[in-house]
Amino acid sequence: MITDHWPLFGLRLHTPRLELRVPDLADLAQLAEVAAAGVHDPGRQPFVVPWTDxxxxxxxxxxxxxxxxxxxxxxxxxxxxxxxTVHDGRIIGTQALDAREFATLREVGTGSWLGRAHHGRGFGTEMRAAVLDLAFTGLGAQWAVSEAFADNAASYGVSRKLGYTDDGIARHVVRGEAVVGRRLRLDRAGWAAARTVGVRIEGLAPCLPLFGC
Known part of the structure; x- marks a missing residue:
């Protein structure tokens, strides 16, 4: 089985409304269709890399x-x-968790997007809460970081709801213009204090060596 060689395919995160899983090829086909149908208002570009253009x-x-x-x-x-990210059997978007030298730094970053039809329903908060639980509970992280452009109120609101605090700014060039990003940071104590979403992690143990744990 593929999970014998790449156990991440057996990793699942469950929240009250969502399942997060590492996609197979059929899942990726659905994800590509969601992306093609639109992720954000075409008049704005919320990503540093304008992959939706x-x-x-x-x-x-x-x-x-x-x-x-x-x-x-x-x-x-x-x-x-x-x-x-799966809701009622349908893929609605994607949620990422990433790290560099995690075994030493114990710090993760996050990123996500949802199809436009699924905005405004609290899914962004729930799916980020899921990967934060994986990071802090499952992997033993000490910090999580995020960034959103200054005009991205939805992403910033999710971060504040989940306990992040401001951590400075970054400047980027997007579509030929300077854009300010707000950096945010969450420590273990802040995560625990703001934790309200129940998360169940499945299939993590065989994956731990791949995370440097």
Whole structure:
């Protein structure tokens, strides 16, 4: 079985409404279709890398290529774990957890997107809560970091709800213009104090060496 060689395919996170899992090829096909249908208002670009600028076919293909690239580049010292988010049997978006030198730094980052049809329903909070539980409970993280552009109130609101505090700014060039990003940081105590979403982790034990644990 594929999980004998790549146990991440057996990793599942369960919240009251969602399942997060590492996608197989059929899941990736659905994810690409969600991306192609639209992730954000075309008039705004919420990502540092403007991967959603393009035709529907180009966005779908780049979604697949990015996921495959993350699989191929994985090492215990530098990994990026991308789940698909599933609600009522349908894939609605993706949630990532990544780290560099995790065994030493004990710090993770997060990133996510949802199809536009699924915005405004609290899914963003629930799916990030799931990977934070994986990080702090499952992997023994000490810190989690995130960043959102200054005008991305939805992402910033999720971070504040989950206990993050401000951690400075970063400046980027997006579509040829300077954009300010707000950095945020969450420590273990802040996560525990703000924790309200129940999360069940399945299939983690055989994956731990891949995370450097």
């Amino acid at each position: 393009g035709t529907a076919e180009e966005v779908a293909r780049s979604t697949l290529q990015f996921q495959w690239r993350m699989w191929g580049q994985w090492t215990p010292g530098n990994w990026s774990l991308h789940f698909v």
